[in-house]
Amino acid sequence: MATTKLKGNVVNLSGAELNVGxxxxxxxxxxxxxxxxEVGGQKxxxxxxxxxxSLDTPVCAAETRKFNEEAAKIENAEVTVVSMDLPFAMGRFCTTEGIENLTVASDFRNKAFSKFYGVLIADGPLAGVTCRAVFVVNASGVITYKEICPEITxxxxxxxxxxxxxxATSTSCCGTCQ
Structure with missing residues (x-):
């Protein structure tokens, strides 16, 4: 079982553990x-x-603002921020923060994303929400980068x-060769 930390305390993650490749x-x-x-797959x-x-925390807000700023600079790429926030809260956040270069999405309905990507916090005070992570998927739908942040904060x-x-924006390789 994969783990991360929350303020130095180990928390377990549940779901499938996906890796690069x-x-x-x-x-x-x-x-x-x-x-x-839809996220994932070949696009x-x-x-x-x-x-x-949650977008309603200082670190998550700063991270979303940073990816919003940098997303506009990468051609042939889309950025989706996934949290457990309700859609109404996400909309308010995007309006307040001027988020326009990425999509915010919630996994609140059935937590399928969290389970398939192995990012659901299984225990501790944040049990039931997602950890902090980044996945990069190439044009062929293969994960080329994965980071489960070692400390959620x-x-x-x-x-x-x-x-x-x-x-990953290159479409000359399917991503399975080395």
Whole structure:
């Protein structure tokens, strides 16, 4: 079972443990307008899937703002921030923060994304929400970068994720060769 930490205390994660080289499962999450959005799978462009516990925390808000700013700079890529927030709260956050270059989505209905991607916190004070993670999926639907942040209260490795996203925008390789 995968783990992360919350303020230094180990918390377990539940669900499938996906790694680099695996095909990213196609999962439906809920957009701020209550429509369904698909993440994962083969889309013909790179995907940056940013996972946060809640947009209503300073670290998650800062992370979302940073990816919103940087997303506009990467051609042939889409960014989706997945949390357990209700769509109404996500909409309010995006309006207040001026988030326009990425999609926010919620896994609140059935937690399918969290289970398929192995990012559901299984115990501790945040049990039932997502940990902090970043997945980059290439145009062929293969995971080329994965970071489960070792400490939930700290931001991810932006440089690593963004570099992987730029590499993943290439459509010349299916991602399975080395």
């Amino acid at each position: 695996a095909v990213a499962p196609v999962v439906k999450v809920v957009a701020q307008d209550l429509s369904e959005v 013909g462009k790179a995907q940056i899937i940013v996972v946060v516990p 700290e931001e991810p490795n932006y440089e690593g994720a963004l570099a992987a996203a730029k590499d």
